[in-house]
Amino acid sequence: MKGAVLEDRGSPTRDRARALLVAATASATLMALIYLGSRRLEHYDAALFGYTVAGVIAFGVIIFRYVIWLHRPATRRYWLRGWQLFLDRKELRRSLQSIIGTAFGNLVAQRFILRRSRTRWLMHALIMWGCIISAAITFPLVFGWIHFELEGARSYRAYLFGFSTIAVDGRSTVGWMTFHALDFTAIMVIAGCAIAIHRRLHDRGAVSMQQFALDFAPHLLLIAISVSGLMLTASSLWLGGYMYSFISLTHQALVIMTLFYLPFGKFFHIVQRPASIGIELYQNRGGEMLQARCARCGTEFVSQAWLDDLEDVVRRLGFDYRLKNGHALQDYCPRCKRILRGLAYAALVQRSDRR
Ligand code: HEM
Ligand code: HEM
Numbered sequence: 001m002k003g004a005v006l007e008d009r010g011s012p013t014r015d016r017a018r019a020l021l022v023a024a025t026a027s028a029t030l031m032a033l034i035y036l037g038s039r040r041l042e043h044y045d046a047a048l049f050g051y052t053v054a055g056v057i058a059f060g061v062i063i064f065r066y067v068i069w070l071h072r073p074a075t076r077r078y079w080l081r082g083w084q085l086f087l088d089r090k091e092l093r094r095s096l097q098s099i100i101g102t103a104f105g106n107l108v109a110q111r112f113i114l115r116r117s118r119t120r121w122l123m124h125a126l127i128m129w130g131c132i133i134s135a136a137i138t139f140p141l142v143f144g145w146i147h148f149e150l151e152g153a154r155s156y157r158a159y160l161f162g163f164s165t166i167a168v169d170g171r172s173t174v175g176w177m178t179f180h181a182l183d184f185t186a187i188m189v190i191a192g193c194a195i196a197i198h199r200r201l202h203d204r205g206a207v208s209m210q211q212f213a214l215d216f217a218p219h220l221l222l223i224a225i226s227v228s229g230l231m232l233t234a235s236s237l238w239l240g241g242y243m244y245s246f247i248s249l250t251h252q253a254l255v256i257m258t259l260f261y262l263p264f265g266k267f268f269h270i271v272q273r274p275a276s277i278g279i280e281l282y283q284n285r286g287g288e289m290l291q292a293r294c295a296r297c298g299t300e301f302v303s304q305a306w307l308d309d310l311e312d313v314v315r316r317l318g319f320d321y322r323l324k325n326g327h328a329l330q331d332y333c334p335r336c337k338r339i340l341r342g343l344a345y346a347a348l349v350q351r352s353d354r355r
Contacts, residue, residue, distance in 0.1 A: 019067035027060035038144025039162040050252050051142045058259035065263045066271055073316040075275070077309050082278020085285050095281060102280040107273070119195060126192030127222065134185040183233050186226035193219040193226075218266045221258045228254055282306065294333035296340070301333035 034052065038044040070079055086095050105111045110128075114121040140146040140160075148156040156175070157167040168175045177184075196219055200206050210216070228251040235244045261267065286303035294301050311330050314321065321329035332340060 015068065015071040019064050019071070022067050023060040023064035026063040027056050030056050030059050034143045034145075037161045041144065043147040043159070043162065044144035045142075048142045050256060051138075054256040054259045055139065055142065058262055061260075061263040062268075062271060065268065069272065074313045077313050078279050078282060079275060081282050081305075081309065082275075085281050086278070091285070095285070098281045098284045099277055102277045103274075106276060106280070120199070123192050123195035123199070126188045127196070128192075130185045130188035130192060130226075131222070134182060134189070137181055137185075180233070182229055186229045189222050189226045193223050214266055217261070221254065221261065225251065225254045225258060292331070294336050295327045295331040296336040297333060299333050299335075307331070 034044070034056075035041060069075055085091070086099070088095065110121060110124060113124050145161055147159050149159065151157045151167055154170045155167045156170055158165045168178055170179070197216070200210055200215055206215075228247055231247045232244065232251060235242055235247055258267075262270075283306075286306050289303040289305050291300035292302055292304045292307040293299065307330060311328055314330065323329065329337065329340075
């Protein structure tokens, strides 16, 4: 693999202009899809205009931030390497195996969180799946991509982009579960956030590092959305619609705040994390490439391409880890790096003892 293939230095102004263009195109495409998917707004509910505006803007801002993030030296390098390896036709089967394995292990089953603790895994699974399922239900409804029509006395037929799909008996168990799906996801999200807040209030490591805006605001927003959603159900089921429009406005305001918070705070990891698939592909395939040997012990410890990329990224970021012997710190395996650090500390102590 030649580093030259990846050269595209860019400039901050050009990067921003490019990101703005991509973001504007993404928002415009979403608007066109809303128009077409709702059959020229025939199935679009004007009362949900606020959600739509927030969704379209937040989508554009997320794309903008994502593109800017991709322009950073390290992200750009590993992103392009991931695609380069994926597009290598000769190894397509093995690349697909690696991608499916990472997608299942890291994105779906989240085994790396399970390694930290079962409670943390449960916390994240409840929040993540609660939010994913809620979004999968609400966005298509808000954008008019899905709508229901009464069929006969008690059945509802679901329409996707205006095309007829399944009919659900409103009084059957499946019907009840379908129409109350958001209540289940609300309970999942509240439970997950409760576990997260409990950990943040009791775990000493977390207590020392956390900040309110970064570590508590996301949970509080999610809990507020879920509680206001449950209050909507309670209002319509048991209170004859008491305060329904006020609660509905509150739910909408909270959702809009969260959508605008998405690109800036903790939630941005939702779109950032899947990019790790490319990095894992590079690591997995790195084993077959020419290996770099440690400058001290001679052990093969990483692919030469990975090491060259790392040195180049570090240089571009303005760091210089070259040592007096002509090698860079990155040329040593992790074990020897620790030994070198230990020797450097010991030399310092000896020097100060001599004085
Ligand atoms: C809709 C999707 C997602 C939502 C709503 C979400 C939400 C959250 C929240 C609220 C936290 C903070 C928990 C805390 O207080 O400690 C968190 C942590 C985390 N998230 Fe996500 N997340 C999502 C998707 C993902 C994905 C796809 C990944 C990676 C593949 C991921 C990886 C992580 C990791 C590693 C942590 C730290 C967990 C820990 O403390 O052990 N998340 N997520
Ligand atoms: C954590 C995520 C969310 C949860 C747990 C949640 C929960 C709920 C619940 C329980 C309801 C009441 C359903 C009923 O009574 O049948 C509801 C209603 C609603 N939600 Fe959400 N929601 C979430 C996110 C969203 C998002 C992202 C949107 C917009 C894109 C949205 C738009 C709506 C709308 C339009 C209604 C109906 C409100 C009305 O009748 O005025 N929700 N939600």
